[in-house]
Amino acid sequence: MVICFLQAFPSQSPGNFSDARPFRGRVLPERLSRLLCTRVARMTRSAPRIMATALTALLTACAVSQSPAVAPTPLAVGPEVVFHNGTILTMEDRQPQAQAILIQGDRIAVVGSDAEVLAHAGPGAAIIDLQGRTMVPGFIDTHTHRISWVDFGGYETYHAAIQAALEQGWTGLHELDINEGFLDTLRALDAQGGLRLRVAGYLGINSTSWDQPVGDRHTAYQPTIYSPYLRLAGTKIFMIQGTRLYTDQETLSQLVRRLHDDGWQIAIEAVDSQTHQVVLNALEYALQDASNSTYRHRIEHAVAITDQQLARMAEIGIIASIQLNLPASALGDRRLHQLVEQEPQGSVARWRDLIQAGVPVIGNSDLPNGLDMEEIYGPPPGAPIRLLYRAVTRTWADGLPPEPWMLDQAITAEQALRLMTINAAYATFEENTRGSLAPGKLADLVILSADPLTIPAGRDLLNVQVLVTMVGGNVEWCMPGHERLCPGTTRRSDAE
Ligand SMILES: [Zn+2]
DSSP: OHHHHHHHOTTSOOGGGGGOOOOOOOOOOOHHHHHHHHHHHHHHHHSOHHHHHHHHHHHHHHHHOOOOOOOOOOOOSSOEEEEESSEEEOOOTTOOEESEEEEETTEEEEEEOHHHHHHTOOTTOEEEEOTTOEEEEOEEEEEEOTTTTTTTTTOSSHHHHHHHHHHHTEEEEEEEEEOHHHHHHHHHHHHTTOOOSEEEEEEESSTTOSSSOOOOGGGGOOOEEEETTEEEEEEEEOOEETTEESSOHHHHHHHHHHHHHTTOEEEEEEOSHHHHHHHHHHHHHHHTTOOGGGTOOEEEEOOBOOHHHHHHHHHHTOEEEEETTOSBTTBOHHHHHHHHHHSOTTOBSOHHHHHHTTOOEEEEOOTTTTTTSOOOSSSOTTOHHHHHHHHHHOOOTTSOOOOHHHHHTOOOHHHHHHHTTHHHHHTTTOTTTSSSOOTTSBOOEEEESSOTTTSOSSGGGGGOOEEEEEETTEEEEEOTTOGGGSSSOOOHHHHO
16 A cells, blocks of 8 residues: 555655554444444434533443453344455544444444454345455535536436435535525425435525625524434535635624524635635634634635644634545636635645644535536546545646646545545534444445555546445445345335
8 A cells, every 4th residue: 555655656755654553353342332332323313412422422432442252142223234355444543444344224333354243243144245345434525516506517306416426425415505495305305215315404694695695594593403314514604706705804703603603513615815814713703712623613615725824723623625626626727826826835725734734624526516627537527536536646637747736735545535534524523423434333335346545546546436335224326237245225215
């Protein structure tokens, strides 16, 4: 893995590979604590935030506790599936890789070596040989308009947009600008079982313009978990068109403060460094020295950031929500060039700097923005594998090689995976229920044709195929010809 990466980027240090740890087998908690942990995990999902925090602490204790191995006693919680003989990239620091995984109903029960996991499978379990293929947590696109702007994306129906997302490996989407009508649509889809992946909606506060006064849309709602598939997660504030700021510091600060005090998570746009200044001031005004880890306000795009702003973001823990297909998304080639010219040297798209500074970073597509960029080879624009390739190689959308400043800020495949899985789950307070593959978590996962961490970081990455997408233990995408990898073929809509 390290060798491949160093060959591709001879001028770079191995970076985060230094903390890669050898695989160690996991000792299972005994049956009672497993039962308790499963219960706590379920409660955490549906509990109000304060209660959820306490439950989350319990759940963490569950994950950490290691009691001596006991005789296997499978829980009777639905159909069992074992995937074995694979490379399981868990995104868990304690156990980054495993060979096998046991799923019971909608949850992951055991992750470990083939022998450990198979020993815990009940007599009726489906046993599936991965034959060396790779499993990763289901991808979460933390900034998209894939369903809400369904026409713009070229899909005829919501179902088609959802199907396309599942085929690409997405098991979760953050819809970054929804209104009352679209929220009703999502709730109706969810009630019919048509929402086959998990959607977090962010209520648009000012539509795409400040030309009209900010409405009071948000006062009629509050952050709500409607079901395991749908939540109203937060609010979205638009700030810019081109490079023009829509508003002044005082207006923005008061708006952000009001939303914050009403209990909303806020996702707010910033592209240029001037906007970052205004946005950071407003967020600091609302937070009043509190750590953002409790509120998880996020800056969307986060493109041009000065050293001083970077330090502020790290200190407060502001989430940087970046488009891994940059340049593309809302920022095409021409605007990116303008930005590079107008901003201080080294301040544009500083992804590696953000990660190294300790800023919580999430990666996304902003689809269907950027759909017009020409990407002729490999998976479609906005697919997680495409984003991974772009993040690692920094190749332009049309295949042109990266400029030196872009390559300086390239991230590793492992980092890119984290931004679309466990970090993405953090952005909606769900890092204890999904985003990684660990006992007690939801069985949201993807089977890939190859391991993105070990193949050369070039065009070969674009050949990695999504063979299976599973959401909550249901197979929602099974690539034709790979039915052998798909237990049952229950889809959520069939099950209900
Ligand atoms: Zn957007």
